[in-house]
Amino acid sequence: MRAFFTTFYLTDIDVGPDGRVTDHLHPEWANLRIISGTLPVSEIRNAAPFGGTNAIVTGPTSTAVRFTTGTSRIWGIGLLPLGWAKYVAAPANAFADRLCDPATERDFAPHCRLVDPLFGPEPDEMAELARITQHFESLSARPVPEEARIRAVHQALVDKEVASVADMAEHAGLPTHTLERVCRRHFGFPPSLLLRRQRFMRSLSQYMLDPALTWIGAIDSHYHDQAQFVREFHRFMGMSPSAYAALPHPVLAGVMRARMAAAGAPVQALHDPSKD
Missing domain, CATH: 1.10.10.60 (Homeodomain-like)
Structure with a gap:
């Protein structure tokens, strides 16, 4: 599956129960991020702040995304263009420079079943990684156009x-x-x-x-x-x-x-x- 993804990556942020941290994502390929803990608020140019969801789809971006979050664990799945073609039915330009909740987007419906079961009662990096891997392996028969x-x-x-x-x-x-x-x-x-x-x-x-x-x-x-x-x-x-x-x-x-x-x-x- 390496040809389809940049990486599966886990980010642990610990700023205490009331702390907050702000940073900027650089322009990048598309990502699905799944969050446990404090839910981030993200802002992309010319759009209202986006937050309150435990999963965020970021389409391919040509601008920075400013985000503020607290103590959290965030799994990210970075989709290369070949991965987008394989795992998302919609054209990439329909999601370019957009943030959205996968639960409200028909084109991401197959991936919603990964979101809620990803984190167990206790942090378990290897079990979580196995769930992500198994999810995309279950969709491996999908053809890749072009x-x-x-x-x-x-x-x-x-x-x-x-x-x-x-x-x-x-x-x-x-x-x-x-x-x-x-x-x-x-x-x-x-x-x-x-x-x-x-x-x-x-x-x-x-x-x-x-x-x-x-x-x-x-x-x-x-x-x-x-x-x-x-x-x-x-x-x-x-x-x-x-x-x-x-x-x-x-x-x-x-x-x-x-x-x-x-x-x-x-x-x-x-x-x-x-x-x-």
């Missing part, structure tokens, strides 16, 4: 040398109009925005993983200049680089380091499915 095209497009996307839509189409072996359709349906966004997101996340990850770097030292080589990077930072994170650097990152800083060690990429957007 599998070869999705794989080819994803490999082109994670290639650092691919800098334009024309390059991406050539590497994927697809006409530009087909690339556009495949990207919107299975990746959530047009290829031009996906390439911009990759470039931005390469830069942000460099900065987050190496505290000694300045923004200048972290900027990806495909940026023309610092001004372009600053504009893109506002586009993807909703704030300036200096404003983001001044914020605490109590959850994501640790998650990125752990993910780098376990999966070889600090963020989901940079996950290379060919290395699984």
Whole structure:
């Protein structure tokens, strides 16, 4: 099943009975998160705050998600574009930059039976992981539409040398109009925005993983200049680089380091499915 997921990951947050912590999720692939404990409140640009549910579907995102939570255990299932195509009937662009409750979405009905039984009376990481694995194994017979095209497009996307839509189409072996359709349906966004997101996340990850770097030292080589990077930072994170650097990152800083060690990429957007 590795080709379909970034990771299954467990985040334990302990801030005491009344504590709260706030952080920002970076632009990423789709996720299903299932929560035990304090339920988070999440905010994505141009939408009302979302909370009060023990499961959250986040479609593929091109903007930050600000969240506040308390003491909790959160299992996350990161769906790669191939995983979305296999396990979700709806086109990815229908859920792009959206937060929703899977219990209210017909396209996620098959996954609701995982939510309530996931956590037992006591924390048991291995039993919980087994329930997640068994759930998706039970759906393994589902066909994957356009599998070869999705794989080819994803490999082109994670290639650092691919800098334009024309390059991406050539590497994927697809006409530009087909690339556009495949990207919107299975990746959530047009290829031009996906390439911009990759470039931005390469830069942000460099900065987050190496505290000694300045923004200048972290900027990806495909940026023309610092001004372009600053504009893109506002586009993807909703704030300036200096404003983001001044914020605490109590959850994501640790998650990125752990993910780098376990999966070889600090963020989901940079996950290379060919290395699984």
